[in-house]
Amino acid sequence: MAEKKETENVVPLLFPRSSMSTENNLTGSWRFLKPCYEEKTAPCSTACPAGEDIGRVEMLMTQGMFKEAWETILKENPFPAVCGRVCFHPCEGKCNRGEFDDPVAIRSIERFLADAALRNEFNPSFDRLSSRKEKIAVIGAGPSGLAAAYFLTLLGYTCDVFESMPEAGGILRWGIPLYRLPVSVLRSEIARIENLGVHIHTGKHISQDFLKKAQGDYSAIFMGCGHSSTRRLNIHGEDIEGVENGLEFLGKIRRGEKYSFDGPVAVIGGGNTAVDVARNVVRLGGKSLIVYRRRRRDMPAFDQEIQMALEEGVEIRELLAPAKVESNGNEYTLTVQLMKVTGKDIDGRAAIEPEGGKTEEITVRKIFKAIGEEAAESWYNPPGKNKSIITLSNSVLVQNSKGSVLVFGGDLTNKTKSVVHAVASGKEAAIALDVLFKKGFDAIESGLETCTVGEGPSLSMEVYMGGPRCDRTHHVVVYDEINTDYFQMASRVSQPRLLIEERLKTFGEIDLKISANSAMKEAGRCFNCGLCNQCDNCYFFCPDLAILRDDGPQGRHINYDYCKGCGVCVVECPRNAMVLKEENQ
Amino acid sequence: MKRVLEGSQAVAEAVRLAKVDVISAYPITPQTHIVEFLSEYCAKGTMNARFLRVESEHSALATLIGAATTGVRTFTATSSQGLALMHELLHWTTGARVPVVMAEVNRALGPGWNIWTDQTDSLAQRDTGWIQLYCENGQEVLDTIIQAFRLGEWVNLPVMVVLDAFFLSHTYEPVDVPDQEPVDHFLPPYEPKFQVDTKDPRAFGSLVAPNAYMEMRYNIAEAMEEAQSCFQKIEDEYKGIFGRRYGLVEPVYCDDAEIVLVTSGTITSTSRQVINDLRARGEKVGLLKIKLFRPFPVDIIRQILKSIPKVAVIDRNISFGASGIFAQEVRAALCNLAGHPLVFGYIVGLGGRDVTTDVLEDIYWRTKNNNVPEKESIWLGLQEV
Numbered sequence: 001m002a003e004k005k006e007t008e009n010v011v012p013l014l015f016p017r018s019s020m021s022t023e024n025n026l027t028g029s030w031r032f033l034k035p036c037y038e039e040k041t042a043p044c045s046t047a048c049p050a051g052e053d054i055g056r057v058e059m060l061m062t063q064g065m066f067k068e069a070w071e072t073i074l075k076e077n078p079f080p081a082v083c084g085r086v087c088f089h090p091c092e093g094k095c096n097r098g099e100f101d102d103p104v105a106i107r108s109i110e111r112f113l114a115d116a117a118l119r120n121e122f123n124p125s126f127d128r129l130s131s132r133k134e135k136i137a138v139i140g141a142g143p144s145g146l147a148a149a150y151f152l153t154l155l156g157y158t159c160d161v162f163e164s165m166p167e168a169g170g171i172l173r174w175g176i177p178l179y180r181l182p183v184s185v186l187r188s189e190i191a192r193i194e195n196l197g198v199h200i201h202t203g204k205h206i207s208q209d210f211l212k213k214a215q216g217d218y219s220a221i222f223m224g225c226g227h228s229s230t231r232r233l234n235i236h237g238e239d240i241e242g243v244e245n246g247l248e249f250l251g252k253i254r255r256g257e258k259y260s261f262d263g264p265v266a267v268i269g270g271g272n273t274a275v276d277v278a279r280n281v282v283r284l285g286g287k288s289l290i291v292y293r294r295r296r297r298d299m300p301a302f303d304q305e306i307q308m309a310l311e312e313g314v315e316i317r318e319l320l321a322p323a324k325v326e327s328n329g330n331e332y333t334l335t336v337q338l339m340k341v342t343g344k345d346i347d348g349r350a351a352i353e354p355e356g357g358k359t360e361e362i363t364v365r366k367i368f369k370a371i372g373e374e375a376a377e378s379w380y381n382p383p384g385k386n387k388s389i390i391t392l393s394n395s396v397l398v399q400n401s402k403g404s405v406l407v408f409g410g411d412l413t414n415k416t417k418s419v420v421h422a423v424a425s426g427k428e429a430a431i432a433l434d435v436l437f438k439k440g441f442d443a444i445e446s447g448l449e450t451c452t453v454g455e456g457p458s459l460s461m462e463v464y465m466g467g468p469r470c471d472r473t474h475h476v477v478v479y480d481e482i483n484t485d486y487f488q489m490a491s492r493v494s495q496p497r498l499l500i501e502e503r504l505k506t507f508g509e510i511d512l513k514i515s516a517n518s519a520m521k522e523a524g525r526c527f528n529c530g531l532c533n534q535c536d537n538c539y540f541f542c543p544d545l546a547i548l549r550d551d552g553p554q555g556r557h558i559n560y561d562y563c564k565g566c567g568v569c570v571v572e573c574p575r576n577a578m579v580l581k582e583e584n585q
Numbered sequence: 586m587k588r589v590l591e592g593s594q595a596v597a598e599a600v601r602l603a604k605v606d607v608i609s610a611y612p613i614t615p616q617t618h619i620v621e622f623l624s625e626y627c628a629k630g631t632m633n634a635r636f637l638r639v640e641s642e643h644s645a646l647a648t649l650i651g652a653a654t655t656g657v658r659t660f661t662a663t664s665s666q667g668l669a670l671m672h673e674l675l676h677w678t679t680g681a682r683v684p685v686v687m688a689e690v691n692r693a694l695g696p697g698w699n700i701w702t703d704q705t706d707s708l709a710q711r712d713t714g715w716i717q718l719y720c721e722n723g724q725e726v727l728d729t730i731i732q733a734f735r736l737g738e739w740v741n742l743p744v745m746v747v748l749d750a751f752f753l754s755h756t757y758e759p760v761d762v763p764d765q766e767p768v769d770h771f772l773p774p775y776e777p778k779f780q781v782d783t784k785d786p787r788a789f790g791s792l793v794a795p796n797a798y799m800e801m802r803y804n805i806a807e808a809m810e811e812a813q814s815c816f817q818k819i820e821d822e823y824k825g826i827f828g829r830r831y832g833l834v835e836p837v838y839c840d841d842a843e844i845v846l847v848t849s850g851t852i853t854s855t856s857r858q859v860i861n862d863l864r865a866r867g868e869k870v871g872l873l874k875i876k877l878f879r880p881f882p883v884d885i886i887r888q889i890l891k892s893i894p895k896v897a898v899i900d901r902n903i904s905f906g907a908s909g910i911f912a913q914e915v916r917a918a919l920c921n922l923a924g925h926p927l928v929f930g931y932i933v934g935l936g937g938r939d940v941t942t943d944v945l946e947d948i949y950w951r952t953k954n955n956n957v958p959e960k961e962s963i964w965l966g967l968q969e970v
Contacts (some may be wrong), residue, residue, distance in 0.1 A: 006592045007810050009739070009814060009815050009818075011739060011740045011741060011807075011808045011811050011815070012804045012807050012808055012811075013682060013741050013779075013804070013808070014800060014801050015680065015681065015682040015741075015779055015804075016680070016789070016792075016793045016801065016802040017779065017787050017788070017789055017791070018787060018788040019786075019787055019788075020788070021786070021788075022788050197622060359917050411854050
């Protein structure tokens, strides 16, 4: 049959086939739209007062690069183990994933990384600028003072921290209860700051004379004395024995003083201190009753803390304003004025007024006052406004006539009293001082604007120091800009906790650790908004093979000789890390 | 071995025996059984082919053009709207000179939505450069599919094997399914005359300027012309091995006939009975079955019909504004013959309406009783609406 085939008709076969390389056809000349790699800003990082590069942390975490992920946090926040436990995580509230299923459990991952770093004794590498001659004193070794010292040291300054208490940590050491923040965790984080070269002088009495002398010895002084004094109720009987200040009580517990309660204990106030006091009391045998003059929803304490307090049996009585306290033997009668809601105040909380003459008597075995704190000394606070003062987002900078500079930060200046706001304050102060020393007083505000995360007010030390994060645009990625075709619904990791029965018997940490496996899986839920995670969709989809891989930080570039500007790469980028621009822009 | 098979399975069995390498298709009634059988063969390992699922007929054919360019044997099947969706790529297949084989189950185009048989879908693609072969029964379907690969690969043109919806695709008949060995002998593995070769890169289907385009088109026209004699040789060989031969066309009682019915598809089978009945009553009637529609076998048709006084072309299709498509082609084939026959055109059976022996006999009498055609197209069996 083979022979037969050779005699078969020969059929003409002329058809278009070219041996010329298609590379001769520079299809890029057709382009009028131009795709570019352009990393943007994730909403979580703008919501984080410390401006942490959360999208990148989660990306590195997903890749199993725990040390690098942890170091990425350390660029913006010296306290990942603390914030991984006690932060009220505003980041999660802005997480785009929240519109898809549930926000990424950012705080749980931060804690996992910080704990992994401590457990494995990771030795972080820091980017530091060269040494500066200026020396800076920090008053108060709380979170804002330690953050200021940390960032100033990274910027090349020598820092001395002065602390009146026998151990550093401020509110972290003497306020926040052990069940939220074990002391060993705090000590490890402070030790890392000391290892960086920060000198912490504890047990140092801080007086106005000391401050005056320091102004001679140092180029600048950061005032981070915090709010350690409980506000007065200004009612009859508030000073009788047995009526205590909540914050002092928390400090005594942390110093190891023994307390035990029997029967009802009233805690007056609605902030985090009030909730912490109430939760301590239930652990010491008492029955806590939070008495608050507005409604529960108006309480300034963080929601999650209130929720856990309720789980532990704390009772909240709302719309009750304390009117007077009387002692009768080993009991106290707290007379409260019933309040009613009349509208909204400027913060959106309930505006209230007494409801006629209606009162109620509450009999308790003990009363704690926790309606808020203030500076222990009036001279801790920044002076009133004048032209040598700059009021920044989280700090106030005062240039006095002698040339040395005072910066007030932390709770002294922050509207929201939180650890992460204290960190933001320390960072802002450090950058402001660096700008001041290098470019002068008038350059401070514009200097801070160069390193905002998105439109601010959060600041990035990495950006200020010229790290790769500089290349991000300020555009904050919104949910609609995520190509959700590339993501699958996945449930958020649930935070394992001690049983309520166990919580009531011990001061042991409530939040338990999550496994590396679940932390990586959780990080994998992150959209990495605006960041390239090298998924290669652009590479696979490009119809012109115009995406070329390279060894640069981006890992790839566009060959504009052939890119027709079809934009498929931009559309298929799951996380909006590309942009399509008009050709001539 | 004789088996009782559905027409669709006759197609699938032929594709299996042809050892096709790549199949891509999108399901559409009444073609679906074909791809169901094939996907099952692939899944079970009865066939060693890649079955590529796609999102449309357009993609199915695009897939096969790519696959065939790499030098492998390819097959698809479709119907009606699916074929219409392939239209752009039907032209491309031809221009790319890749021998894709397709089973096309004739189905009416919508709307009105209709899944029954009607030839307009495939005939509307007559200018795309696909060879078209119309089949009458399950056995012919099986044989023609196997032959189609030989033919397409020989002339480097795509081949469409056409079968009526339901009357053929879904009807069970005894079919002789050959053994693999003689089929392998008849249809050896595909030896492509060109193929993608990464060691010798080429661009396929590139821009062709006016100075060469016309030559390429002429080249396709020549290949198409050549296909007639190639198919005859293929049929000779097939008959030698398998004992069956169908012809480009099949004349029945044409030698002394005064009227010849021209048919295609399953109407041919019914017509065979009608002409036998009429012959028994002394009527001089013949039958010409057209199997090869593209290329249209003009010379053979002229040869057979040149001395027949009247020809009745039966079309289960309509080209609106013209006439039945087979009638057009037959008229065109005959018009340059001096004293050519009169051509009567009848439109019947659209959208799957039955074409019974009564309808066919009516066509005979109308043709006999009229000296000239009343109209170019006579629509039969229209009801009051």
